[in-house]
Amino acid sequence: MSNLYAKKRFLVVDDMPTARDALRTVAQNIGAFSVEFAANYQDALYRIRNNTPDVILCDYMLGEGRSGQQLLEELRRFNLLADENIFMMVTGEQSYEQVVSAVELVPDDYIIKPFSPEKLLLRLDRIVAKKEFFKDYYQAKRKQEYAEALALLAQKRDSEAGRPYRFEILRQQAETEMASGDAKTAEETYRAILNNYEFPWARAGVARSLHKQERLSEAREEIERVVSSTPTFFDAADLKASICMAQGEAEEAQRVLDEVAKKTPRNYLRKRLLAEAATLNGDDEAARAAMADVIANDTMPGAVQPEDRLALARSQVNANDLISAEKTLVGLKESELQNLTLDLQASYAALLAISSPGKGKPRFAGLRPALMSAALESTPRLDILRAALTLSDHELADHQAETLMEADDAKKTFGSTRKLYALHGREMDFRNIQKQVALKRIKHETPAA
Amino acid sequence: MQKLLDILASGIHDAKNQLFQAESTLIEAESKHGIDLGEARYAIEAAAQRLSRTLTAYRLGRHDQALAVVPTVVCDLCDEVALAQRHHLAAAQIRLEIDCQAFDEWPLDRDLLTDILNNAVQNAGRFAKSCVRLSAAMDDGGLLLRVEDDGPGYAELPPAGGTGLKLAKTLAALHARKERHGHLHLDNGGPLGGARFTLWLP
Incomplete structure (x- = not known):
C-alpha cells in the first residue's frame, strides 16, 4: 500500500489478544514490517523505555484500572516520548473523545474502532505531515531555545501552510511562553484561543498563567469554570487544588484531590499533591497513607525520589509517629544524601532532629548558619520551623516564620505556621512576628506613581 | 437510568470491537487471496456506525450528550467521508465529488460530524442518478457543509426524517x-x- 511505514517500528498496546491481532493485521496492511506487542501497561512502558517505537497504537482501555491516557501521561512525565514519535489512541467508544477534547495533554490523534487500513493510513500520513511542519520548532523547543521556538511559531502562524494548524500553533505558542517563564504573554495567547472557541484546555491555561502571576482569586474563578463544566478533566482539578493551597484553603484542596484520586487510583503525581494538601490541612493520616501508596506503588525506575521519602517522614513526624519517621529517614542512603539540594538537606536534618535527636541534632546544628541566611522554599522552612520550635531555638524559629510570612506564597503556609506556634504555646510571639512583617510591608510599599 | 446507559454503552463497545475483528479477518483474506471485499467491509463499518448513532440518539433523548469539540481540518473531514463512501457509490455507478474551500482548522465534534456527513452522503447516494457532491466553504462567519445530488429531490419538505436527519x-x-x-x-x-442537505456551524 505504501512504503513510508515499511521501515517504521510499530508497537501495538492492547490487553485483548484478538484485538492485538486485529491491530497488527491493519498495521501490516499499510506496509508495517516490524510490529511488536505489549499486553499491558507495564509491558508497554518497559518496551518503550528500552527502544522507543516510531508509531504506538494504544488501546484506550488497558485493563487493571489502567488507561491509554495514563500511559501517555507517564511517557510525557518521564520524557520517554519525543515529539517526533507518533502516539495514536485506539478506542471503541465515544467516551475518550470527551477526554481528548478537554485535556491539555493529548495524543497525536485518536481513531475509533472499527477502522480500515486506508483510514489509519490517512490519519498517519496527516500526523507525519504535521510533524514535518513543526520539525524545526520541536528541535528549538527541545534545546529550550524559547526565543527561537517562538520566532519559528510566529513564522508558521503567518504562513499559508500553517492555516490547517492555527489552533495547534497558538497552543504550542502558549505552552512555550509558559515554559520560558512569560506567564503574562501566555495568558494573552490562551485568551486569543478562547476568543475563538471555549476550549476547556485553553481556559485551564488562563488559570495556570494567572496562578503563575500570583493573581490567585482570578485564577480560582477561571479554574472553577473548567472544573464544573468538564468533570472528566482531572488535571484541571489538580490545578484548582494548587490554587486553593496558594490561597490558604488546604481543606478544599484536599477535598478536590480526594475526589479525583478515587477515580484515578494509580496517578501517583496526584497522590503526591494530595499528600501536600493533607499536610497543609493537618490531616496527617491522609498524607501518610498517600505517601506510603506512592512509595510502594509508583514503580517506574527513578519515580520515587528522596523528596518523596521526606514527604512520608514529614507526615509521620506530624502524626507523632517518630519511630516510623526515623526508620524512613535512616532508609535514605548516604550517597543519596550527599546529592540533595540545600532545600532537601534542610528538610532531612530538621525531620531527623525531631524524630531521632541523637543522630539528627548535630547535623541540624551544622546546617544552622545556612538556614539563617539561605533562600529556601516554604516546605523546608516549615520543617526547620517545626524542628527549631521543638529544640526551643527561638531565633532560628522566628527567622523562618518571618521569612515565610514575607514570601509570595505566605497564604499557603500561614495556617501551618500559626498552628506550630500554638502547639508550643507561643501564640503571642507569633502575633508579634505577624505584626512586624505587616509593618515592614507598609514601610517598603512605595506609593503608586 | 445511568445503569441502563452503562449497559448499552458497554454492549456497543464490545460489539464494535468484534466488528473490528471481523473487518481485520476480511483484510487478511483480501491480501491472502488477492480479492476485493470492500462491500463486506463497508457493511461492517456501516453497522458499527449505526450502533454508535443509536447510542448518540439515546443520549440526546436523555439530554446526556455533550459534544467533544476539537480543532478539525475541514478538508481532512471531507477526505474521510470520501474514503468511507466513494468505493460503495462507485459500485452503484455514482460519482462522489468533493469540493472543499474551507482551509482553516474549525472547532467541531469531528466524529459526530463525520457520521452526520457519512449518513447524508449515503442518503443522497440512494436517490442520485449519477452524482453526489460534498462541499465545504466559509459562510457568514461560520462553516457551511453541503451534500447535494442529481436525483428527484425530497418528495416532501420538510421530509419525514429518520434518525439520521x-x-x-x-x-x-x-x-x-x-x-x-x-x-x-x-x-x-x-x-x-x-x-440538498445544508449544515451551517458557527
Whole structure:
C-alpha cells in the first residue's frame, strides 16, 4: 500500500489478544514490517523505555484500572516520548473523545474502532505531515531555545501552510511562553484561543498563567469554570487544588484531590499533591497513607525520589509517629544524601532532629548558619520551623516564620505556621512576628506613581 | 437510568470491537487471496456506525450528550467521508465529488460530524442518478457543509426524517460559538437539481 511505514517500528498496546491481532493485521496492511506487542501497561512502558517505537497504537482501555491516557501521561512525565514519535489512541467508544477534547495533554490523534487500513493510513500520513511542519520548532523547543521556538511559531502562524494548524500553533505558542517563564504573554495567547472557541484546555491555561502571576482569586474563578463544566478533566482539578493551597484553603484542596484520586487510583503525581494538601490541612493520616501508596506503588525506575521519602517522614513526624519517621529517614542512603539540594538537606536534618535527636541534632546544628541566611522554599522552612520550635531555638524559629510570612506564597503556609506556634504555646510571639512583617510591608510599599 | 446507559454503552463497545475483528479477518483474506471485499467491509463499518448513532440518539433523548469539540481540518473531514463512501457509490455507478474551500482548522465534534456527513452522503447516494457532491466553504462567519445530488429531490419538505436527519438537526444546534448556534436546512434545487442537505456551524 505504501512504503513510508515499511521501515517504521510499530508497537501495538492492547490487553485483548484478538484485538492485538486485529491491530497488527491493519498495521501490516499499510506496509508495517516490524510490529511488536505489549499486553499491558507495564509491558508497554518497559518496551518503550528500552527502544522507543516510531508509531504506538494504544488501546484506550488497558485493563487493571489502567488507561491509554495514563500511559501517555507517564511517557510525557518521564520524557520517554519525543515529539517526533507518533502516539495514536485506539478506542471503541465515544467516551475518550470527551477526554481528548478537554485535556491539555493529548495524543497525536485518536481513531475509533472499527477502522480500515486506508483510514489509519490517512490519519498517519496527516500526523507525519504535521510533524514535518513543526520539525524545526520541536528541535528549538527541545534545546529550550524559547526565543527561537517562538520566532519559528510566529513564522508558521503567518504562513499559508500553517492555516490547517492555527489552533495547534497558538497552543504550542502558549505552552512555550509558559515554559520560558512569560506567564503574562501566555495568558494573552490562551485568551486569543478562547476568543475563538471555549476550549476547556485553553481556559485551564488562563488559570495556570494567572496562578503563575500570583493573581490567585482570578485564577480560582477561571479554574472553577473548567472544573464544573468538564468533570472528566482531572488535571484541571489538580490545578484548582494548587490554587486553593496558594490561597490558604488546604481543606478544599484536599477535598478536590480526594475526589479525583478515587477515580484515578494509580496517578501517583496526584497522590503526591494530595499528600501536600493533607499536610497543609493537618490531616496527617491522609498524607501518610498517600505517601506510603506512592512509595510502594509508583514503580517506574527513578519515580520515587528522596523528596518523596521526606514527604512520608514529614507526615509521620506530624502524626507523632517518630519511630516510623526515623526508620524512613535512616532508609535514605548516604550517597543519596550527599546529592540533595540545600532545600532537601534542610528538610532531612530538621525531620531527623525531631524524630531521632541523637543522630539528627548535630547535623541540624551544622546546617544552622545556612538556614539563617539561605533562600529556601516554604516546605523546608516549615520543617526547620517545626524542628527549631521543638529544640526551643527561638531565633532560628522566628527567622523562618518571618521569612515565610514575607514570601509570595505566605497564604499557603500561614495556617501551618500559626498552628506550630500554638502547639508550643507561643501564640503571642507569633502575633508579634505577624505584626512586624505587616509593618515592614507598609514601610517598603512605595506609593503608586 | 445511568445503569441502563452503562449497559448499552458497554454492549456497543464490545460489539464494535468484534466488528473490528471481523473487518481485520476480511483484510487478511483480501491480501491472502488477492480479492476485493470492500462491500463486506463497508457493511461492517456501516453497522458499527449505526450502533454508535443509536447510542448518540439515546443520549440526546436523555439530554446526556455533550459534544467533544476539537480543532478539525475541514478538508481532512471531507477526505474521510470520501474514503468511507466513494468505493460503495462507485459500485452503484455514482460519482462522489468533493469540493472543499474551507482551509482553516474549525472547532467541531469531528466524529459526530463525520457520521452526520457519512449518513447524508449515503442518503443522497440512494436517490442520485449519477452524482453526489460534498462541499465545504466559509459562510457568514461560520462553516457551511453541503451534500447535494442529481436525483428527484425530497418528495416532501420538510421530509419525514429518520434518525439520521433528526440527529443531524439536534447536533447542529448543539454546536455553539460566540453565542451563535448551528442549524440544518433541507431543500431541493441547486446546481445538481436534486436534494440538498445544508449544515451551517458557527
